[in-house]
Amino acid sequence: MIRKLYMKPFVREFLRILLAITISLGLGFIITLLVSDDPVGAYQAFLTGPLTRINRTGEWIKETITLTLLGLSVALVFKANLFSLGQEGQMLLGALVSGSISLFVPLPAILRIPLALIAAMVVGYLFGALPGYLKAHLNANEIVSTLMLNAIALRLYDYFLIFHIKPEGAGYNASDFFPKEGILPTFIPNVPFLAEAYELFSRRANITIMLYIAIAVVILTWYVMYRTPYGYELRMLGANSKFASYGGINTKKTIVLAFAVSGIVSGLAGAHLGMGIHEKLIANITIGIAFEGIVVALLARNNPIAVPFAALAYGYLRAGADIMERTSDVSREMVLVIQAIIILLVTAERVLPIIQQRVNAARANNNLSMNSEKPALEEGG
Amino acid sequence: MPAGGKPPAGYLMEVCVPPIIELKDIYKIYPNGVMANKGVDFSVNAGEIHALVGENGAGKSTLMKIIYGMEKPTEGKVFVEGVERHFNSSRDAIDAGIGMVHQNFMLVPSFTVAENIVLGQEPTKNGLLKKRQAIDETLQISQQYGLRVDPEAIVDTINVGMRQRVEILKALYRGANILILDEPTAVLTPQETQELFSAIRKLVDQGKTVVFITHKLREVKEVSDRVTVMRKGKAIGTLPTEEATRESLARMMVGREVLMRVDKPPSERGRKVMEVQNLSYVDETGRRVLNNVSFNIYAGEILGIAGVEGNGQTELVEILTGLRPATSGDALVNGNPVLNKTPREVRMAKVSHIPEDRLTNGLALEASINENLIVDRYFRSPFRKGTSIDYKTVRDFGAQSIKEYGILTPDGDLPVASLSGGNMQKVIVAREFTSDPELLIAAQPTRGIDVGATEFVREQLVQKRTEGTAVLLVSADLGEVMSLSDRIIAVYEGEITGVFPDAESLGEEELGLYMLGIKKQPAEEMEVLL
Ligand SMILES: Nc1ncnc2c1ncn2[C@@H]1O[C@H](COP(=O)(O)OP(=O)(O)O)[C@@H](O)[C@H]1O
Numbered sequence: 001m002i003r004k005l006y007m008k009p010f011v012r013e014f015l016r017i018l019l020a021i022t023i024s025l026g027l028g029f030i031i032t033l034l035v036s037d038d039p040v041g042a043y044q045a046f047l048t049g050p051l052t053r054i055n056r057t058g059e060w061i062k063e064t065i066t067l068t069l070l071g072l073s074v075a076l077v078f079k080a081n082l083f084s085l086g087q088e089g090q091m092l093l094g095a096l097v098s099g100s101i102s103l104f105v106p107l108p109a110i111l112r113i114p115l116a117l118i119a120a121m122v123v124g125y126l127f128g129a130l131p132g133y134l135k136a137h138l139n140a141n142e143i144v145s146t147l148m149l150n151a152i153a154l155r156l157y158d159y160f161l162i163f164h165i166k167p168e169g170a171g172y173n174a175s176d177f178f179p180k181e182g183i184l185p186t187f188i189p190n191v192p193f194l195a196e197a198y199e200l201f202s203r204r205a206n207i208t209i210m211l212y213i214a215i216a217v218v219i220l221t222w223y224v225m226y227r228t229p230y231g232y233e234l235r236m237l238g239a240n241s242k243f244a245s246y247g248g249i250n251t252k253k254t255i256v257l258a259f260a261v262s263g264i265v266s267g268l269a270g271a272h273l274g275m276g277i278h279e280k281l282i283a284n285i286t287i288g289i290a291f292e293g294i295v296v297a298l299l300a301r302n303n304p305i306a307v308p309f310a311a312l313a314y315g316y317l318r319a320g321a322d323i324m325e326r327t328s329d330v331s332r333e334m335v336l337v338i339q340a341i342i343i344l345l346v347t348a349e350r351v352l353p354i355i356q357q358r359v360n361a362a363r364a365n366n367n368l369s370m371n372s373e374k375p376a377l378e379e380g381g
Numbered sequence: 382m383p384a385g386g387k388p389p390a391g392y393l394m395e396v397c398v399p400p401i402i403e404l405k406d407i408y409k410i411y412p413n414g415v416m417a418n419k420g421v422d423f424s425v426n427a428g429e430i431h432a433l434v435g436e437n438g439a440g441k442s443t444l445m446k447i448i449y450g451m452e453k454p455t456e457g458k459v460f461v462e463g464v465e466r467h468f469n470s471s472r473d474a475i476d477a478g479i480g481m482v483h484q485n486f487m488l489v490p491s492f493t494v495a496e497n498i499v500l501g502q503e504p505t506k507n508g509l510l511k512k513r514q515a516i517d518e519t520l521q522i523s524q525q526y527g528l529r530v531d532p533e534a535i536v537d538t539i540n541v542g543m544r545q546r547v548e549i550l551k552a553l554y555r556g557a558n559i560l561i562l563d564e565p566t567a568v569l570t571p572q573e574t575q576e577l578f579s580a581i582r583k584l585v586d587q588g589k590t591v592v593f594i595t596h597k598l599r600e601v602k603e604v605s606d607r608v609t610v611m612r613k614g615k616a617i618g619t620l621p622t623e624e625a626t627r628e629s630l631a632r633m634m635v636g637r638e639v640l641m642r643v644d645k646p647p648s649e650r651g652r653k654v655m656e657v658q659n660l661s662y663v664d665e666t667g668r669r670v671l672n673n674v675s676f677n678i679y680a681g682e683i684l685g686i687a688g689v690e691g692n693g694q695t696e697l698v699e700i701l702t703g704l705r706p707a708t709s710g711d712a713l714v715n716g717n718p719v720l721n722k723t724p725r726e727v728r729m730a731k732v733s734h735i736p737e738d739r740l741t742n743g744l745a746l747e748a749s750i751n752e753n754l755i756v757d758r759y760f761r762s763p764f765r766k767g768t769s770i771d772y773k774t775v776r777d778f779g780a781q782s783i784k785e786y787g788i789l790t791p792d793g794d795l796p797v798a799s800l801s802g803g804n805m806q807k808v809i810v811a812r813e814f815t816s817d818p819e820l821l822i823a824a825q826p827t828r829g830i831d832v833g834a835t836e837f838v839r840e841q842l843v844q845k846r847t848e849g850t851a852v853l854l855v856s857a858d859l860g861e862v863m864s865l866s867d868r869i870i871a872v873y874e875g876e877i878t879g880v881f882p883d884a885e886s887l888g889e890e891e892l893g894l895y896m897l898g899i900k901k902q903p904a905e906e907m908e909v910l911l
């Protein structure tokens with residue numbers, strides 16, 4: 001029975017992640033022992049911090065939402081055996097257009113918010129399609145192109161923020177707070193019999209309806225990936241691109257779409273940063289989170305259903321780290337070490353074959369090289 | 382190279398006996414049970430250029446790997462300069478002065494030419510590579526042996542010809558006196574081949590011994606002193622090149638095999654399904670791979686292509702299936718042009734394709750059997766319903782294919798990688814046969830699969846043809862081509878050299894002469910039969 005359960009890929013994945021996290025937490029504690037005067041207290045802050053206060057829990061959940069969207073975005077590209085670092089640019093532009101709509105388009109909330117979210121997705125789609133097009137039609141390296149596009153998006157974002165969006169004469173690089181019509185509502189509806197909960201959450205831990213949207217996107221991504229022709233094309237491209245072409249799949253189109261669809265989700269994550277978390281546009285809005293989708297996707301092995309769980313776990317780590325940093329003498333760098341260990345452990349299975357290949361290649365070369373010290377020409381005489 | 386090292390003096394040691402390499406009664410059985418060498422005697426004299434010829438799978442590479450210490454013989458003895466040796470690795474062979482350049486190169490792509498050549502015994506100072514010295518040494522041996530390379534180029538960026546020269550120099554740098562080249566000309570253009578040959582001659586002038594493997598009898602005549610022919614794991618004979626004619630070599634290579642009998646009702650040739658007109662293809666390196674190829678395929682016949690591998694068959698199939706653009710010419714299926722179309726468009730014209738290399742093209746190994754079965758039809762009814770794929774239909778179809786084609790697996794949701802080679806091929810056959818093709822292009826349909834699966838695939842091919850499908854069969858297995866085909870065309874260097882309307886009565890030796898470019902039918906004669 002237990003054996004059978006273990007055979008289920010989902011259960012196995014879950015246990016694997018759990019084990020990886022446990023081992024790295026153990027190693028993390030050893031490190032804490034070395035650097036802290038109060039290691040137990042510090043580590044406790046780290047381990048339980050996010051659950052100690054409702055606002056801390058709120059931070060964790062909000063971070064999880066962003067991480068979930070980013071993880072899905074990355075998984076969509078990874079699944080096609082492509083690589084993208086473009087989530088930062090897509091998020092920035094998503095935040096920029098959705099923020100502008102939230103700030104300046106005089107529509108009631110019921111129209112303004114959907115419009116802002118849709119605009120963020122469209123921009124993400126278009127900006128995502130760009131590196132896809134460059135890859136498919138010009139064979140441009142997608143790592144380089146997505147990074148360069150990030151730089152462009154960042155400049156665009158800063159330009160609009162500083163010269164058009166921030167209030168005139170302000171001494172800081174940020175917009176005004178969004179008006180109420182432009183902020184995502186709390187996830188608990190404001191109805192009489194939920195009034196207390198509503199009060200609590202809207203004041204202390206403002207988790208928004210993005211929670212539901214994220215869950216919907218998870219399901220939708222799974223559906224697209226595993227139930228639609230497009231998802232089939234994406235997965236076959238990822239499994240063996242030569243097979244995909246041979247079978248008649250338009251691989252170029254699939255590549256462009258992989259990047260573009262991934263951009264939709266990142267654009268939405270960008271909207272969440274502005275409309276759900278900061279409630280305004282600030283400089284460096286994506287800092288510290290732009291590339292975290294990669295970790296989440298790796299943890300989840302590109303499985304959309306596993307993504308929110310990976311995001312919860314990873315988000316918890318990040319939130320705990322924040323709290324430990326604030327409340328103890330251990331620095332944030334330590335948690336980066338723990339994170340690195342997790343990533344290593346979880347991805348080891350995938351990285352190992354690559355290492356094995358390298359070793360084999362090196363061996364093959366060693367076979368050809370001989371141990372005699374005498375180079376060839378000396379033996380001629 | 383330390384400057385004080387003596388250059389190899391111009392004198393040649395006149396070694397008469399013993400041969401520099403001698404193999405006695407070599408048997409080699411691979412762990413998978415394939416007996417690649419069956420009692421081979423083989424000897425090489427010092428200072429000669431020795432050609433080794435034979436069809437694919439004859440056991441040539443295996444024999445050479447035994448000399449080079451990469452494979453251990455199951456039985457038999459290896460002598461180098463008269464002394465029996467037991468090499469445990471190629472390192473031992475290198476120490477004994479033997480070098481080998483493999484069919485597929487083994488260079489580090491991100492290193493420079495010079496770094497690759499000195500790799501493993503780099504000139505170093507305090508553990509650091511002395512780049513300058515590595516470059517100088519590379520230039521020096523490059524000049525000495527007339528093998529032109531650019532020492533500072535990154536290997537990834539240089540062409541195949543230069544890569545090969547780097548491999549040769551690498552072996553020489555390690556002190557090789559005996560150089561084994563495994564099909565060195567297979568990847569070269571005619572000019573590069575000429576350059577290689579003059580380099581080989583120069584090596585021999587400087588006292589080296591060269592063994593080289595080839596399929597091409599012209600090259601044997603051109604450059605070798607002696608030639609050994611292998612067939613099906615055995616050495617058929619060794620003779621001085623001047624005594625060998627291309628005819629005699631061809632006969633030794635192809636030999637007479639017992640044809641397996643395939644029950645085949647007589648062909649009922651129907652209408653013309655495919656028409657190929659003046660098809661030519663020039664590859665990226667400028668090599669003319671296909672030259673004005675024209676032929677027709679009719680419903681209800683198997684048209685076999687007989688040729689030694691590497692004479693344009695692979696490219697022909699890829700072009701006809703939309704995987705490679707043609708340079709010029711035309712190809713029609715039922716009157717619809719299929720040249721330079723996408724694979725999807727070609728498939729829509731009712732063409733099926735069993736690809737030559739099933740692991741690279743034919744399957745996605747990590748995807749499930751079911752998903753591998755629908756790559757040509759997932760987007761249409763009954764598999765597509767609305768915006769999604771109906772996975773119930775997919776599963777039912779998978780279960781039915783698994784049953785009908787005898788694919789050994791408990792579950793169609795398992796990855797294809799879990800199947801044996803023969804069953805993988807059955808997945809492909811199931812997919813390509815159930816798409817209701819009017820033209821079926823089968824490339825190496827039974828390569829590397831077990832006897833049972835081979836028989837199954839052959840029966841299925843014949844059955845399809847009897848049901849009225851036009852079949853184009855490309856196979857390196859001459860026996861297969863001869864026993865399955867109704868009509869055979871022989872190809873050599875991208876041209877059709879003969880058409881044989883009555884495959885049954887054709888002699889294998891006769892066909893061999895056309896496959897090796899020794900004989901060619903007059904154009905007018907062929908035209909009627911194509
Ligand atoms: N490493 C291996 N393991 C199992 N079988 C092999 C291996 N290498 C070659 N063979 C088999 O041995 C036979 C001879 O192969 P090879 O020596 O490469 O022939 P050739 O070089 O003449 O084409 C073939 O049937 C091939 O499939």
Ligand SMILES: [Mg+2]
Nearest residue numbers: 441442484563
């Ligand atoms: Mg070989």
